Amino acid sequence: MIPREVLQNIRRIQIRTSHLADNMLAGQYHSAFKGRGVEFEEVRPYRIGDDIRTIDWNVTARTGEPFVKLFREERQLTATLLVDLSASQGLGTNWQSKRELVAExxxxxxxxAISNNDKIALTLFTDNIEKAIPPRSGSRHVLRVIRELLYCQPMGHGTNISRVLEHLNHTAKRRSIVFLVSDFQDTGYERALKVARRKHDIIPIVVADRREFELPNVGLLDLVDAETGQVVMIDTSNRHQRQLYAEQTKALADQRDQLFKRLRMDPIHVQTGEDFVDPLRKFFHQRECRR
Structure with a gap:
């Protein structure tokens, strides 16, 4: 039996996010991700403005009147969410944790995806695969996805991106749109990303909190690595130490983004306490323009 407060939270996210999808994102999602191809549907008489390249010359020759071919997009795709549930996802210093942001x-x-008749799959991971839900469509399936995003209790604490990408390659039989949602606090996953990219359309979504890049001036502060338990003390009243911390975290982020650039991937950057709709819309628009 699911507790009442859990159902209320799921319902709240359902109302907000379904509204966003219906009114802001679904159309751009459709334009950004085309179907697998097109198939012939029918012919009809030529109308002014039709592309002359679609004229069916055989039918036109038989009837003496110009006809054009109509095609229908083979639409149904599979969108796969690979979602990082490592311990660092619990960080949130701006009214919202990274995990709450990821759920929405x-x-x-x-x-x-389901508004465009696509299927949605979900794989939750830490340093292991925590849960894998096969692709399905329909609102009830999305409600299950929301529930798992919010309330799955992971066994692991670390992050292993290579493992989840290898799992994807072994289980996904057809090409998928893959949203890899993580704070990318991991190393050594470049090869696995290259292999997965050959088969799937991989879109990295980088989830961050501002305090990962900028420390407040609050004196002595113990920084605990949520994934390893390692503790480091920093004197945040020391401007040099704050600056060094910011430079180190920025360098790691730059290395990650350079990897995406080498692999010709377009990451989406989102941050706790900020609206994620604009980064998504901007990404969809860029995809549509390129196509």
């Missing part, structure tokens, strides 16, 4: 973002993507 993932739900919005799921509703956008």
């Amino acid at each position: 973002l993932g739900a919005s993507l799921a509703f956008s």
Whole structure:
């Protein structure tokens, strides 16, 4: 039996994210991700403004009147969410944790997918695969996705991106749109990303909190690595130490983004306490323009 407060939270996210998908994201999602191809549907008489390249010359020759071919997009795709549930996802210094942000973002993507008659799959991971839900469509399936995003209790604490990408390659039989949602606090996953990219359309979504890049001036502060338990003390009243911390975290982020650039991937950057809709819309628009 699911507790009442859990159902209320799921319902709240369902209402907000389904509205976002219906009114803001679904159309752009459709334009950004085309179907697998097109198939012939019918012919009809030529109308002014039709592309002359679609004229069916055989029918035109038989009837003496110009006819054009109509095609229908083979639409149904599979969108897969690979979602990082490592311990660092619990960080949130701006009214919202990274995990809460990911739940709303993932739900919005799921509703956008089913609004376009696509299927949605979910894999939750830490340093292991925590849960894998096969692709299905329909609102009830999205509600299950939301529930798992919010309330799955992971066994692991770390992050292993290579493992989840290898799991994807072994289980996904067809090409998928893959949203890899993580704070990317991991190393050594470049090869696995290259392999997965050959088969799937991989979109990294980088989830961050501002305090990961900027420390407040509050004196002595113990920084605890949520994934390893390592503790480091920093004197945040020392401007040099704050600056050094910011430079180190920025350098790691730059290395990650350079990897995406080398692999010709377009990451989406989202941050706790900020609206994630604009980064998604901007990404969809850029995809549509390129196509």
